Amino acid sequence: MFRNIYDTDVTTFSPAGRLHQVEYAMEAVKQGSAAVGVASKEYVVIASLKRSSGDLASYQQKVFQLDKHVGMASSGLISDARLLGQWMRNECMNHRFVYNSGIITQRLVTKVADKCQALTIKDTWRPYGVGLLVAGYDETGAHLFQTEPSGIYLEFKAHAIGARAQSAKTYLEKHFATFDDLSFDDLIRHALEALKAASPNKLTSRNVTLGFVGKDKEFTIIEGDDVRPYVFQVTQADDEDENEEDKKKDIFKRPEEQKN
Amino acid sequence: MMNLQIKTAPAGHIKEARFSPYENNGGTVLAVAGKDYCVVAGDTRMSEGYSILSRDVAKLYQLNNTSILASSGMHADMVTLRKSLDYKIEQYRHRHHKEMMTPAIAQMLSNTLYFKRFFPYYTFNVLAGLDENGAGVVYGYDAIGSFESIPYCVTGTGSSLITSVLDNQVAFKTQMKNKAELSFDEVVDLVKDCMTAAGERDIFTGDSVDIAVITKDGIKYEKFALKKD
Numbered sequence: 248m249f250r251n252i253y254d255t256d257v258t259t260f261s262p263a264g265r266l267h268q269v270e271y272a273m274e275a276v277k278q279g280s281a282a283v284g285v286a287s288k289e290y291v292v293i294a295s296l297k298r299s300s301g302d303l304a305s306y307q308q309k310v311f312q313l314d315k316h317v318g319m320a321s322s323g324l325i326s327d328a329r330l331l332g333q334w335m336r337n338e339c340m341n342h343r344f345v346y347n348s349g350i351i352t353q354r355l356v357t358k359v360a361d362k363c364q365a366l367t368i369k370d371t372w373r374p375y376g377v378g379l380l381v382a383g384y385d386e387t388g389a390h391l392f393q394t395e396p397s398g399i400y401l402e403f404k405a406h407a408i409g410a411r412a413q414s415a416k417t418y419l420e421k422h423f424a425t426f427d428d429l430s431f432d433d434l435i436r437h438a439l440e441a442l443k444a445a446s447p448n449k450l451t452s453r454n455v456t457l458g459f460v461g462k463d464k465e466f467t468i469i470e471g472d473d474v475r476p477y478v479f480q481v482t483q484a485d486d487e488d489e490n491e492e493d494k495k496k497d498i499f500k501r502p503e504e505q506k507n
Numbered sequence: 508m509m510n511l512q513i514k515t516a517p518a519g520h521i522k523e524a525r526f527s528p529y530e531n532n533g534g535t536v537l538a539v540a541g542k543d544y545c546v547v548a549g550d551t552r553m554s555e556g557y558s559i560l561s562r563d564v565a566k567l568y569q570l571n572n573t574s575i576l577a578s579s580g581m582h583a584d585m586v587t588l589r590k591s592l593d594y595k596i597e598q599y600r601h602r603h604h605k606e607m608m609t610p611a612i613a614q615m616l617s618n619t620l621y622f623k624r625f626f627p628y629y630t631f632n633v634l635a636g637l638d639e640n641g642a643g644v645v646y647g648y649d650a651i652g653s654f655e656s657i658p659y660c661v662t663g664t665g666s667s668l669i670t671s672v673l674d675n676q677v678a679f680k681t682q683m684k685n686k687a688e689l690s691f692d693e694v695v696d697l698v699k700d701c702m703t704a705a706g707e708r709d710i711f712t713g714d715s716v717d718i719a720v721i722t723k724d725g726i727k728y729e730k731f732a733l734k735k736d
Binding site: 343 | 590593594597598601
């Protein structure tokens, strides 16, 4: 993709009928760290890779709980993700206030998609540079949706977004046909295997976030030590840190928990 | 000459119709703070005028794992106030990544009530829970949000019947002897006796009582019957 004279404004079509600014926004999503989602009839699991800017920094939060029955993972400009997440939480709470029930996933996703689309028509605002994988369970069942900066949204059985997502999708394409009736634990394993395919480094409890929701489960986020057993299933590494130096890197644990 | 038509009613037949936005649905609620627990009770009768609308409407509302809002007054305002608090507590949970503690809810409830200073929620609230140290805490409110932390609080149509009993038996006010810290079971028994007593004389209190006990291990509920007359 290279610069041309039709890409300065969001509101300018190219002769080929494309909005280049929107496509550049979708590039921002492709540069973000990977997020994977898989859905069965009763559960949806999303897993994301956390990226940090260096050894001194903590990892960015990419999985958000939006309501008891809905959550999302993001890829791209995480600040945009945070704002969208706050807005979506507000929409969920408003719905609950007025109707005394949870908003159905598809309705919430439509609202976000409409919000994204509105910025592809404005001339003084840029589009959101974030793609979302929204996972929800409502009276119509378990659903996984993807939203894009263009305002398009699609429902998926399994999907991956972000860097090296194609490797994850290759794995998912091989296995998705069995997902519908899978057990919850197997579903998590597939999500993490797909994430492993998209990851340049080893999966550890420090760079994986798991989120899930389903028939008898509220949307829950698992990370840190709690995600270690799930990651172990997939990496088979009983000591995920290769050496003592790595262990010392847990700088966000309280002093007495740091290993010397 | 202007011809002014002035309508006058015949003497002695002056009538004015007025819509009141408020209605007191009656009932009594109370809460007592213990060393590491809180006991909250509220009857379940909902009245309108001299009629009973329902014998089983809850006046206690659990806001989260550690706090209960007990209210008497107008049921419609109670319900809306609860929804409003639920919304704010959830927002707090998302933003702060932790549950809202009872003292924080207490301040927020006061602000919420004062926000409607010129068209108040017709609710007389008692907020009960645990403070940051795990001790029982009770806050009593008026309709526009004036509140304080007190050892016990009773509001509602039977409040004057019960408050004096608690002054004497829980706080031992103006007594020089007989002071002893009540055990948990004694508090619960006293609360049951007080609600029963209120049910005897207050026509708006009766049918049954919800009792909730808040401890660091969670909230447990109990129901016991009152006279239905």
